[in-house]
Amino acid sequence: KAGVTQTPRYLIKTRGQQVTLSCSPISGHRSVSWYQQTPGQGLQFLFEYFSETQRNKGNFPGRFSGRQFSNSRSEMNVSTLELGDSALYLCASSFSAGSSYEQYFGPGTRLTVT
Amino acid sequence: AQKVTQAQTEISVVEKEDVTLDCVYETRDTTYYLFWYKQPPSGELVFLIRRNSFDEQNEISGRYSWNFQKSTSSFNFTITASQVVDSAVYFCALSEKGGTSYGKLTFGQGTILTVHP
Numbered sequence: 032k033a034g035v036t037q038t039p040r041y042l043i044k045t046r047g048q049q050v051t052l053s054c055s056p057i058s059g060h061r062s063v064s065w066y067q068q069t070p071g072q073g074l075q076f077l078f079e080y081f082s083e084t085q086r087n088k089g090n091f092p093g094r095f096s097g098r099q100f101s102n103s104r105s106e107m108n109v110s111t112l113e114l115g116d117s118a119l120y121l122c123a124s125s126f127s128a129g130s131s132y133e134q135y136f137g138p139g140t141r142l143t144v145t
Numbered sequence: 146a147q148k149v150t151q152a153q154t155e156i157s158v159v160e161k162e163d164v165t166l167d168c169v170y171e172t173r174d175t176t177y178y179l180f181w182y183k184q185p186p187s188g189e190l191v192f193l194i195r196r197n198s199f200d201e202q203n204e205i206s207g208r209y210s211w212n213f214q215k216s217t218s219s220f221n222f223t224i225t226a227s228q229v230v231d232s233a234v235y236f237c238a239l240s241e242k243g244g245t246s247y248g249k250l251t252f253g254q255g256t257i258l259t260v261h262p
Contacts (some may be wrong), residue, residue: 064249074236074252087241087249119188136182136190 033057035124035137043143049110052140056103056124060133062086063105065097068119068139077120080105112144147172149239151253158227159261166222166256168237174198178240179213179220180250185233196220227260234258 036055044050056063064087065077076089080099097107103124109116119141125134148171158164170179181193194204196213204211208225224231234257238250 066250066252073254074238074250076249076251079249089249121188121190123190132178132195134180134192134195136192138187138189141188 035122035135037120037122037137037140039140040138041141041143043145044112045145046112046114048112049108050112050142051106051108052120052122052142054105054107054122054124054137056105056122057126057133057135060124060126061103062125062127063099063103064123064125065105065107066121066123067091068121069115069117074121077107109142114144116142117144118142147174147239147241147251149237149251149253151235151237151256153256154254155257155259157259157261160228161226162260163223163225164227164258164260166224166235166237166258168220168222168253170218170220170237170239172239174241180238180240181211181220181222182236182238183233184236184255190236193222224258227258229260229262232258232260 038053062081064079066074067077068074077091078085078097079087083099094110099105119139121139122137123134150169152167177198179196183191183193194211201213201215210223212221234255236255237253241249
């Protein structure tokens with residue numbers, strides 16, 4: 032079974048630009064969550080999508096947005112990039128049914144804003 | 146508000162030593178889930194274990210064991226006979242609610258474990 036894939040793996044952008052990151056969950060997983068990891072703030076929840084609907088949202092400004100497609104693939108977008116947006120962005124896909132539960136993270140996209 | 150505290154920022158041990166990583170959590174929910182993840186230098190978070198709030202049984206998986214104590218709101222992780230490959234950052238995490246939404250995790254600050262040969 033293929034794991035969670037994230038593209039691109041590395042990205043360098045300039046302040047003010049926008050960026051789109053992609054996440055393909057494990058086949059059969061309908062939930063996709065996004066996290067931002069920085070040395071100062073640690074791992075912080077951005078949002079969660081389930082069946083194309085945003086189910087949860089973290090405390091991030093509106094510049095951060097996401098969506099999920101019918102095939103469960105998800106994208107997150109950051110507009111008007113700031114230096115502080117430099118981080119590792121991790122995507123997780125999960126599956127839950129009764130007592131069965133799986134959650135796996137992708138390798139992440141490392142975004143550098145200059 | 147939910148909170149996870151990993152008091153140990155860094156731990157350094159010599160191979161074959163046992164090491165325990167502490168995790169204390171706060172939540173008002175009666176149903177919740179606790180997790181441990183390992184993050185090697187590659188950056189990917191590797192799932193180690195999930196525990197729900199109704200199951201206080203300790204668990205052992207090879208050299209790994211977990212001690213869940215609801216009375217002290219702790220979910221500690223022990224590595225027995227540590228190996229160099231265990232060197233990584235370890236995160237404890239708490240899910241917001243039980244049920245169908247496990248996607249929102251609150252993470253601790255992480256513990257950097259270094260195992261020296």
